[in-house]
Amino acid sequence: MLRFGVHSGQQYSTFEECLGLWQRAEELGFDWVSLFDHYRPPLGGPDGPCFDGPALLAALAARTSRVRCALLVSAVTWRHPAVAAAAAATIDHISSGRLEFGVGAGGPDLGYEQFGLPFPDSGTRLTMLEEYCGILRRLWDGERVTFHGEHYRLTDAYLRPRPLQRRLPLVIGGGGERRTLRVVARHADVWNTLAGDLDGYRRKVGLLAGYCAEEGRRPAEIRQSITFRAVLAPTPEEAGRRRAERLALLPPGSPDLAEYLTFGTPEQCVTDLLAYAEVGVRDFLLGCRPPLDWQTIELFATRVVPELRARAHATRS
Template sequence: MLIRFGVHSGQQYRSFSEGLELWQRAEELGYDWVSLFDHYRPQLGGPQGPCFDGPTLLSALAARTDSIRCAMLVSTMTWRHPALAAAMAATIDHVSDGRLEFGLGAGGFDFGYEQYGIDFPAPQDRLDMLEESCHVMRSLWTEECTTFDGKHFTLRDARLEPKPVQPHLPLVIGGGGEKRMLGIVAKHADVWNMLVTDEGVYRRKLDIIARHCSENGRDPGEIRPSITFRAVLAETEWEAERRRRERLQILPPDSPDLSEYLTFGTPDQCVADLLPYLRLGVRDFLIGFRPPVDWRTMELFAGHVAPALRAADSAEVPR
């Protein structure tokens, strides 16, 4: 299973052209993946910050790229019924000529619930909705007719045509909850994504997924472990420190994305920071960007970090 490198771009831009520039540049630089999220009023950016609608923007950007995998990381069933999400995903898979990877999650904080008057169910209910949605969407993508009786969703002789271009549209599940979420990952995920965390914590979560896979008769090797992180890179440590200070001046002291920064340093330092996760079996390394886009880090990661990790993987780094 080859490793992949991606850009998690989000959509907190003030014009379509800004997001399009990032996506097309990611493709030019040789990234394998680029993704949006499915928030409406995300905490990052505050209650007044800009944020385009995820699914419609994803479709538009997919139509303006050629080869890069196009992903939603991730959608929550609090926004729309899973049958509608399945139809939306199938449509985007056609727009992208079979390059979609669709992510689902249990949902988190969003100012949109309060601002737009949308219900935000309790965590247990959202996890139930997530698991039911996995069943509903996979069935609609693959079966001629779907009937489903769940606690939250009910379908009667439901049909979806045309089916996705991909015979098996990859389902990404995002989240790391150990009591319930990782069991859902083990049953349904093709890709499991979470924000970067301590190596020991990550290893424990992998072990939990493997145990759940064993209980469900599934090979854990069928699931691609994926991490999302941020970094600020420069050619020298001195320059990296200067750029770190500049980035921290942009971010408010209580910014929720501060904990996502894995590396402030050179490309070699970033490789060293990511190697332990490669050894743990991570297959997708997704670097997150937000406006103003750090183009230098994006270029250094593609030009130096990704090739070094691919070389390490080819050398069969012990896992």
């Protein structure tokens, strides 16, 4: 089954603006809405707004009733895995069992310098991620955990109450081909990455299948999830105009530009996404940030989602 969502982030100036997006997404029939877990995202600049991820997620979960509520993703550098496990279990209860919790090795964030937080090298962070995922799963599954690793130490640790879900979905974010995908193969229920170019994504899928074989897992046990951005309009002419307007909002050389998969009509977006469905993607998450592009959000919900569901079903049949 395909799922469609909005990756909203939390770079809003008021709680009401973010809440309005989540509740509207639920009304539009989206399956999923997610935050990230940055403190000072570089794109927002050194003084841009950004709410705390887990705290905001708990509040939004309490004010929605159906959509899956996700953190996509939390960096291993922010908090101890036992603390993260307890926060996740709490939010799962608040949401009545709708949480999907994402973790990753982390990337650039102005908070490291502003707050004086350590930011280890990528190799160290990936070793932390391996230990982190194992600790989360064991605590969520109700084990009494003693673990003395390279980065974390737990002695007779126990989590109560456990998550409401029998198996709280662990999302691992990232596309590193040598180490991240190995961690995904070992621990993930869902693998999320930016869509990127299709050939590159297809190569990663093949690598992940090989790592799954080494771990004794079937690739189908791990849901493939992509995050992307789009600018949609009813006609190609209007799409071109709206593309120019959106690009004018981005600073020169913005890394965000590479996240845009479609500048065009809903039909073009269906074509672009169907290619990813054909290589196994089951979760399609539309990235949004202020100023919100409501036309794209609503066209995606009303014209892309039903058509892509139908075409993907026909392809599988």
